[in-house]
Amino acid sequence: MIDSALYAGLVSERELHAILARVPMCRRIPTSLFDARSESGIESLVRVALVEAGLTCTSQVWIPGVGRVDLLVDGRVIVEVDGRRWHQGEQSRDYGRDLAALASGLGVVRVDYTHAMMQAELVVGAVRQALRRPRVLIEA
Incomplete structure (x- = not known):
């Protein structure tokens, strides 16, 4: 608050x-x-969970080709916190932003209300994993 x-x-x-x-x-x-700079309560909850886990987290960062992102963790992983229902057109826009970020070499973790409120450990684990690994090759 x-x-x-x-x-x-x-x-x-x-x-x-x-x-x-x-x-x-x-x-x-x-x-x-x-x-x-935090624009919502659940964004703050996610940021604090990441900081308390020892990660460096910056709010509302402008990334060329992607736009403003909710959180940038250790300069390499974007965390977007979606606390409200997508309105028409937002989902497509967000997918495009995620694709642009991934194409530029940044990781992306997208979090919804339930993850932020009740699964902070899952969010932290996903972000740590995104920071840890280079691209993973999945063989089909």
């Missing part, structure tokens, strides 16, 4: 620090986990 409030301009970083100063240290969330 704090990411969303920062993104919407409802709270400034100075106000955030004042609010956090009132929270007991044992309950305080490190300010390094907040990101005003």
Whole structure:
């Protein structure tokens, strides 16, 4: 919620620090986990899960030929968080963006609401696997 409030301009970083100063240290969330670029709550949840897993995660990155992506992990894997139903035309556009990213050598992991909310460990595992491997050849 704090990411969303920062993104919407409802709270400034100075106000955030004042609010956090009132929270007991044992309950305080490190300010390094907040990101005003995060555009949705579930995007924030995925980003925090990735960061807590030790991965470097940047929000809202512009990639030439692909466009703006939700998250870029370790500069090599795009994570797109789809928290709402695709509207007509969005699915085709997203497939095109995924193809462009893959063609440029970047990995792509696309996450829906259920994955973000209830399967963070699966998301982290998929991203780690995408970071680990060069292209895999599947023999049929």
